[in-house]
Amino acid sequence: MKILVLNGPNLNLLGTREPEIYGRETLADIETELRTTFPEVEITFRQSNSEAELITWIGETRGVFDGIVINPAAFTHTSLGLCDAIKAVSDVVPTVEVHLSNTHQREEIRHKSLTAPACIGQIMGFKGFGYTLAMRAILNRLSA
Numbered sequence: 001m002k003i004l005v006l007n008g009p010n011l012n013l014l015g016t017r018e019p020e021i022y023g024r025e026t027l028a029d030i031e032t033e034l035r036t037t038f039p040e041v042e043i044t045f046r047q048s049n050s051e052a053e054l055i056t057w058i059g060e061t062r063g064v065f066d067g068i069v070i071n072p073a074a075f076t077h078t079s080l081g082l083c084d085a086i087k088a089v090s091d092v093v094p095t096v097e098v099h100l101s102n103t104h105q106r107e108e109i110r111h112k113s114l115t116a117p118a119c120i121g122q123i124m125g126f127k128g129f130g131y132t133l134a135m136r137a138i139l140n141r142l143s144a
């Protein structure tokens, strides 16, 4: 099973970025946790601050990856392009959206996700552990 884990803008700063909201785990910690918990899964783990790069990576998944776990970060609330990219491959590559924080408890602008409608589901509010839950969810769907 090949899963692409994508991380959007500013998630490279996890650990020191507003730790009361996002936790103290770094992105490298989260990656290690996933690799340790799911040794049977071939995980490709990437982060970009560029919307265009994320869109390109999603568009290249067809025939290469079985599923995507994505934290689109701020692009969640702004990017129709990311939504379209996820939809464009969703017939063969399902996507689970994950957020560290519970965005519904935050500013109103964060309540809406433009990307969630293109995903099979969304997990939020469990900090880094959410990635483990998202991985479980995508594997469960793929083995159904």
Ligand code: DQA
Residues within 6 Å of the ligand: 009, 010, 011, 071, 072, 073, 074, 075, 076, 098, 099, 100, 101, 102, 103, 110
């Ligand atoms: C986030 C929530 C977004 O609103 C924010 O812009 C992020 C991180 C989260 O994981 O909680 O960068 O996606």
